[in-house]
Amino acid sequence: MRNSILNIDKKNNLINSIYTFYRDGFKGMVLGKKLWTIILIKLFVMFVILKLFFFPNYLNTKFATNEEKTDYVLEQITRNASKN
Amino acid sequence: MVDIDLSMVNWARAQFALTAMYHWIFVPLTLGLSFLCAFFESIYVRTEDKQWLTITKFWMTLFGINFAIGVATGIILEFEFGTNWSNYSWIVGDIFGAPLAIEGIFAFFLEATFFAVMFFGWNRVSKKFHLFSTWMVAVGSNLSAVWILVANGWMQNPVGMIFNPETARFEMNNFSEVVFNPVAVSKFVHTSSSGFLFASLFVLSISCWYLIRGKHLQMAKKSIVVASVFGLLSSSFVAFTGDESAYVVARKQPMKLAAIEGLYKGQTKAPIVAAGILNPDKKPGDNQEPFLVEIKIPYLLSLLANRSFNSFVPGIDDLVYGNEEQKIEGVASKINKGKTAINDLALFKQARKENNNKKAESALANFKKNQEYMGYGYLNKPEEAVPSIAIPYYAFHIMVALGTLFPVMFAVFLFYAFKDSLTRQKWLLPLGLISGLLGLIAQESGWAVAEVGRQPWAINGLLPVKIATTNLAATNVQITFFMFLGIFTLLLLAEITIMLKQISIGPEEGVLK
Numbered sequence: 001m002r003n004s005i006l007n008i009d010k011k012n013n014l015i016n017s018i019y020t021f022y023r024d025g026f027k028g029m030v031l032g033k034k035l036w037t038i039i040l041i042k043l044f045v046m047f048v049i050l051k052l053f054f055f056p057n058y059l060n061t062k063f064a065t066n067e068e069k070t071d072y073v074l075e076q077i078t079r080n081a082s083k084n
Numbered sequence: 085m086v087d088i089d090l091s092m093v094n095w096a097r098a099q100f101a102l103t104a105m106y107h108w109i110f111v112p113l114t115l116g117l118s119f120l121c122a123f124f125e126s127i128y129v130r131t132e133d134k135q136w137l138t139i140t141k142f143w144m145t146l147f148g149i150n151f152a153i154g155v156a157t158g159i160i161l162e163f164e165f166g167t168n169w170s171n172y173s174w175i176v177g178d179i180f181g182a183p184l185a186i187e188g189i190f191a192f193f194l195e196a197t198f199f200a201v202m203f204f205g206w207n208r209v210s211k212k213f214h215l216f217s218t219w220m221v222a223v224g225s226n227l228s229a230v231w232i233l234v235a236n237g238w239m240q241n242p243v244g245m246i247f248n249p250e251t252a253r254f255e256m257n258n259f260s261e262v263v264f265n266p267v268a269v270s271k272f273v274h275t276s277s278s279g280f281l282f283a284s285l286f287v288l289s290i291s292c293w294y295l296i297r298g299k300h301l302q303m304a305k306k307s308i309v310v311a312s313v314f315g316l317l318s319s320s321f322v323a324f325t326g327d328e329s330a331y332v333v334a335r336k337q338p339m340k341l342a343a344i345e346g347l348y349k350g351q352t353k354a355p356i357v358a359a360g361i362l363n364p365d366k367k368p369g370d371n372q373e374p375f376l377v378e379i380k381i382p383y384l385l386s387l388l389a390n391r392s393f394n395s396f397v398p399g400i401d402d403l404v405y406g407n408e409e410q411k412i413e414g415v416a417s418k419i420n421k422g423k424t425a426i427n428d429l430a431l432f433k434q435a436r437k438e439n440n441n442k443k444a445e446s447a448l449a450n451f452k453k454n455q456e457y458m459g460y461g462y463l464n465k466p467e468e469a470v471p472s473i474a475i476p477y478y479a480f481h482i483m484v485a486l487g488t489l490f491p492v493m494f495a496v497f498l499f500y501a502f503k504d505s506l507t508r509q510k511w512l513l514p515l516g517l518i519s520g521l522l523g524l525i526a527q528e529s530g531w532a533v534a535e536v537g538r539q540p541w542a543i544n545g546l547l548p549v550k551i552a553t554t555n556l557a558a559t560n561v562q563i564t565f566f567m568f569l570g571i572f573t574l575l576l577l578a579e580i581t582i583m584l585k586q587i588s589i590g591p592e593e594g595v596l597k
Contacts (some may be wrong), residue, residue: 025204031145032203035152038578043156045356047569050163054564057166058554059174066251073174073252077551078430080462 085174093376095561096168099568101535103160105528106572110154112527115276116283116318117147118222121202122215123310129215139303141206141592144218146583148203153579158232163311168561172552173540178255179245179262182234187231194224202558207330215405226276233275237268241336247455249448250434251301254543277318280491282523288497289520290587292513295506303591309501309517312494326487327388334389334397337544340398340537343471343481346387348374350399350407356384359481362474368467376435400473404466404525412593415466422461423455459546468540468548476537479529486526493519498591570596576594 029036059069121144128136162184165173201209201217209217238244244261245254256262288311294304341347346362347354360378396410406414426469428451435444448553457500463469497516500506506513538544542552 012547020206021204024208025200028204031582032148035149039152039155039577042575043503046156046159046163050160050564050567052564054567055163055167057168057173058556060166066355069174073171074249074429074433076171076555077175077252077547078426078433080426 092168092556092558092561093553095558095565096164096553097549099168099561099565100161100164101408102565102568102572103164104535105531106568106576107154107157107161108527108531109524110150111229112279112282113150113286114147114154114169114225115420116281117143117216117281117286118149119226119280120283120287120314121147122218122222123314124307125215125218125344127310128428129211132291133303135306138591139306141562142303143307144202144457145586146290149579149586151199153575153582157572157575167558169508169552170554172547175253175547175552176239176543177216178253179238179242182259183231183234185260186226190224190231191228194228197225199527207237218310228506229276229279230272234265234268235272236263236534239543240271240538240542241332242546247546249429249451249501254546261435262322266332267336268327270325274322274329274504274532277321277325280318281315281322282309282520282527284318284494285490285519285523287311288315288494288516289518289523292516292519293438295589296517298507301507305504305506306547308497308506312498312501315496316491316498319487319494322487322497323491326484330388331391333342337538338398339400339403339469339471340476340533341389342398343473343537344405344476344533346473346477346574347385347397347399348376348401350397350410350412350511352386352396353381354382354385354393354397355380355482356388359485362477364474366473368400368470377481397505400470404469415460415469418457418460419463419466421454421457422459422463424461425451425458425558428454429458438541442528456545459541459543462548462551471539476533477501479532479536483526483529483533486522490519490523490526514575 026032059072063069065070094535115480122141124136124140124143127133130139198217198220201214202221205214205217242254243265245256245260247253248255262268291304291307291311294300295308330341331483342350345357346360347368349367357375358379358381360375360380363374363376366372366374385397386395389395398407398410398412402412404411404415406412406417409420428447432444432447432451435441435447460469493515496512497506500509500512538552540548
């Protein structure tokens with residue numbers, strides 16, 4: 001019983017230390033803040049603007065099932081078969 | 085059925101090249117600079133000299149800036165796969181899924197843990213644990229590159245898979261064959277070592293700037309010594325792995341080798357072109373001279389390609405039109421087999437739709453006889469199997485020329501560093517200053533050799549780029565091409581501005597916090 005309480009305490013301390021480590025690290029940033037701002041803007045532009053509006057997954061938007069995607073791609077790669 | 089717009093294919097290729105070449109500014113610097121930071125910090129931990137700590141923190145700051153600007157730029161390539169290269173994405177999904185997922189998970193855990201210790205952990209973890217974390221970032225970044233290059237190596241030399249006509253996908257049937265693909269192995273060692281070389285040039289470049297300006301002299305000299313030793317070792321390794329790459333290319337992609345050498349007619353005891361200007365009017369199969377001017381070194385291409393002075397190296401004409409004496413099958417014959425494979429695949433598809441199992445089995449059996457030539461069936465004429473010659477030829481020769489210059493440069497820098505007379509070498513420092521730019525040119529040239537040289541294939545011999553793309557209008561890709569151009573230019577300007585500011589602040593104050 002005592003051992004398991006000690007283990008829980010140790011775990012909590014570890015989680016707390018990790019949390020404090022990251023919290024203080026982020027708080028103490030100077031140039032890092034500017035770099036994180038650039039990273040966040042970049043991720044926003046990439047995932048919210050580019051991905052949503054300009055880079056849809058073509059097959060996912062056109063077809064609902066894997067069977068439909070297979071049919072479409074097979075059609076594409078054999079489309080000149082009759083000409084051969 | 086509407087045929088795919090060829091201008092769309094070219095725009096999709098241009099967009100992919102733009103993204104990959106932009107991404108490739110940051111990646112090699114991350115691969116090499118991470119190790120240089122680990123070396124600087126190791127010296128600090130061993131000597132306990134505070135100047136090495138300052139040096140470590142300064143280069144780590146530049147590493148952090150490069151990482152922050154470059155991070156996630158590679159994800160755009162995956163967006164492009166889904167939109168512009170949907171046939172390709174579907175066809176290779178089963179092969180690429182595993183390596184790219186491993187890379188993503190690996191990179192995430194690495195960056196979330198050791199990267200944080202590297203920047204947040206000064207004075208908060210022990211010196212040894214901090215050093216361990218720096219080494220883990222270096223090793224982990226390089227291991228992360230393994231998986232991308234495994235995927236790329238597979239495209240250059242597809243192994244460890246079977247094509248499933250039921251799903252229209254290549255499916256992995258031998259993971260170790262995919263991972264230990266000779267092209268992937270030679271690519272990884274050559275690419276990562278060239279990243280070490282580029283990062284050494286980057287350090288040399290900035291250190292020379294300090295020496296020219298008469299600032300931070302001790303830091304600059306010490307950095308030059310470490311970078312020159314690492315650069316000299318890396319450049320020797322790059323030469324060794326480059327030789328291995330050429331040997332593998334000769335085996336798996338002989339057309340690429342012929343293109344980078346401008347070799348039209350195959351030869352025994354083939355010479356290598358040390359330098360030369362291509363004849364722009366030369367076409368496969370004509371009788372024009374391939375070069376306007378050339379300087380050749382006898383026997384060397386045979387040695388490079390086959391490790392034998394007397395061996396035969398096939399030229400573009402041999403590969404396109406065949407060479408009976410050398411038992412080389414021409415592309416026309418492969419096109420016929422490829423068309424038969426595609427017809428059989430179409431018959432199989434039709435039979436499945438009709439639930440005619442007997443007809444499907446027969447079509448499948450016939451398809452399997454020629455499936456390795458499937459890609460050729462999409463070519464309209466044999467000459468389509470030839471990539472652009474000028475780009476891989478000039479890129480290869482620029483890369484090799486610079487790769488020959490770099491070790492000499494590192495050796496000269498080391499010589500004067502040990503004589504403690506670097507600051508008096510007014511002729512040498514400007515060369516060192518521009519060496520980072522030369523390193524970048526060598527890096528991008530290497531990319532062009534690898535990727536332009538393998539055209540017209542998305543997957544070597546199996547899927548040409550024109551079939552790999554999505555059936556979209558070219559304008560769709562044009563819009564995003566110019567958007568990327570704008571975004572990338574802005575990001576690059578941001579990187580250069582922030583880096584220049586940190587460099588001008590210098591090592592004492594310019595530490596990433």
